[in-house]
Amino acid sequence: MSLHHILKDLQSHSDSKKGKQYKTFFRESYTDNKDRFLGVALPLQREIAKRHPELSYQDFQKLLNSDIHEYRMLAGILLVNRYRGNEFEREKVFEFYVKNMKKFNNWDLVDVTCDKIIGNFLLNKKKKRKFLYELVKSKNLWEKRISIVSTFEFIRNNEFGDTLKLSEKLLNDKHDLIHKAVGWMLREVGKRDEKVLLDFLKTNYNKLPRTTLRYSIERFPEEKRKEMLQGIFK
Structure with missing residues (x-):
């Protein structure tokens, strides 16, 4: 599956009414950029992520570079899913996440991802x-x-x-x-x-x-x- 397919899947569930509500709920004053919202609920984003597990880190980067909030959230969910791999993959996800921390620039983006990646990675690495x-x-x-x-x-x-x-x-x-x-x-x-x-x-x-x-x-x-x-x- 390509990045094109996952974006098409996500866009097919967009809801302009919810998008306007989300724009109010996730305050613009919190972010460095003006987010756009598709209006796709988090549970549905998780389902979409499960259907498209094989994206590359280059694809993750493209999602994180977007001003569309759900694209960045989708990247976060995909990274959490990818982190469940072997030790080599976990370290790779951790390093990628740390490199891109500033892209997780709203409370939901942080809360859905950081404990499952950074927290878990450091759990047995106290130093x-x-x-x-x-x-x-x-x-x-x-x-x-x-x-x-x-x-x-x-x-x-x-x-x-x-x-x-x-x-x-x-x-x-x-x-x-x-x-x-x-x-x-x-x-x-x-x-x-x-x-x-x-x-x-x-x-x-x-x-x-x-x-x-x-x-x-x-x-x-x-x-x-x-x-x-x-x-x-x-």
């Missing part, structure tokens, strides 16, 4: 995790989001240290998408070890953005959430 600590210092919003969301793979494997360290480094960040990402990862930590989450929140309460705190405690009962928002951790 190489310093890469995440370089990303967290970036001035690029998406690289910072990648640094924290990639740790979701560590969390799934009950490793919380890097998530907590990176979260602490991001507490003074001003962007709401970073506040939300940190809160999300902390919530995932709390699902697995409530004490670890509560200790972190208690220690850092005075520095926590309210959005981060709210996201991190969503699963608690309402009365307990009210107490936590006031800095009361029992």
Whole structure:
């Protein structure tokens, strides 16, 4: 199957009404370019990707260079699928992804891909995790989001240290998408070890953005959430 075939498949499912809705949902102010949207839902994009597994890295690059949002998402899904290959292929996908990180320039593009590629690649390579600590210092919003969301793979494997360290480094960040990402990862930590989450929140309460705190405690009962928002951790 060629790039032409997968684009034809994707275009055949375009929906101009949904495209306009997506344009509002994925704020243009977040991106360096003005995205165009076909209006193809994510589950359908995943189905299309399954039908076209054999694209080349040259094809991936063409998709990522596009200003059409779904093209870049499709490239991300295809890379995640390709990453499931052997060790050589995984390293190749990782390097390609890192080279093209700035192309994943919206929250959905980051969240669908980075933990499954960067996070998984670094899971058993602890010495190489310093890469995440370089990303967290970036001035690029998406690289910072990648640094924290990639740790979701560590969390799934009950490793919380890097998530907590990176979260602490991001507490003074001003962007709401970073506040939300940190809160999300902390919530995932709390699902697995409530004490670890509560200790972190208690220690850092005075520095926590309210959005981060709210996201991190969503699963608690309402009365307990009210107490936590006031800095009361029992």
